[in-house]
């Protein structure tokens with residue numbers, strides 16, 4: 235199964251047509267796939283809170299948005315999640331590469347990884363964790379759930395899910 | 403002129419259009435001067451007025467005017483390259499540059515010192531950047547609307563605030579009526 239293609243297929247099937255991204259090595263394939271889909275407007279952001287602002291505007295303009303980012307960005311976006319996305323009740327699927335988890339080669343990434351689930355729990359953000367490739371089968375239901383409840387929802391995707399780091 | 407005087411003067415020009423208004427006193431002032439369903443008031447999230455406005459402009463066809471502040475643009479400077487590289491000709495970013503963090507008591511910003519936001523915007527690739535004095539803001543705004551070209555306006559004005567109450571409207575109500583106006 236090609237998980238990048240499956241994720242993009244689910245986005246299109248759920249009418250998610252406005253996607254903002256800040257790259258992570260693990261996300262390179264899915265970002266490329268999103269960029270290639272004509273049904274999706276891809277707008278790279280310089281910082282993840284900026285991206286959430288773009289998504290808020292797109293939502294109010296009638297589009298279904300999504301953000302693709304690294305888990306370190308949870309540290310950047312708490313205020314925006316609380317005072318914009320949650321306060322105004324906006325739906326926002328967040329596809330998050332979960333760095334610093336199993337098969338992580340870069341020690342510094344573990345420092346935000348240990349806070350990631352605690353911060354999301356503190357924010358009452360529904361959180362899913364994809365560890366195996368087959369977990370991607372839930373993505374479609376998570377998108378439907380997000381636009382049903384009008385909340386930010388986190389999908390943490392670790393290195394094992396993306397197939398590790400090869401020989402690193 | 404101070405910000406509230408500019409807003410009073412341009413309120414009739416803003417009125418028919420979708421307006422995303424910055425946190426703090428700008429939203430409180432616009433709410434007092436001309437509250438209507440086409441205004442989206444930010445109650446928090448300093449810095450994102452331009453991003454919300456751009457996202458909205460890219461998602462639909464109506465004209466969108468983001469009212470921003472110099473301090474807020476400085477806090478989200480990454481917005482200017484994103485605006486420059488994702489042209490939405492129905493988008494106007496109006497930066498009310500009073501050279502200070504007005505809403506928190508007029509502490510000076512770097513925009514009031516050496517930094518020129520109009521030069522930053524141009525360097526970021528924004529193609530239509532207009533600098534004007536406070537008294538000419540209405541003229542510049544109307545010209546930008548009529549041009550149907552994405553425009554960044556930097557309006558230079560004085561620091562200073564008036565006393566007025568906070569917005570007590572519920573955020574979900576603000577969003578709901580705004581989305582109805584967007585869809586109408």
Ligand SMILES: Cc1ncc(C[n+]2csc(CCOP(=O)(O)OP(=O)(O)O)c2C)c(N)n1
Nearest residue numbers: 425426448471472473474502503504505506
């Ligand atoms: C993250 C964050 N830091 C600080 C504040 C406090 N704050 C609210 S409005 C504001 C000033 C904004 O200045 P500017 O954008 O120039 O607008 P002005 O009030 O001058 O029109 C500040 C510092 C905040 N709301 N959020």
Ligand SMILES: [Mg+2]
Nearest residue numbers: 471472502504
């Ligand atoms: Mg200011």
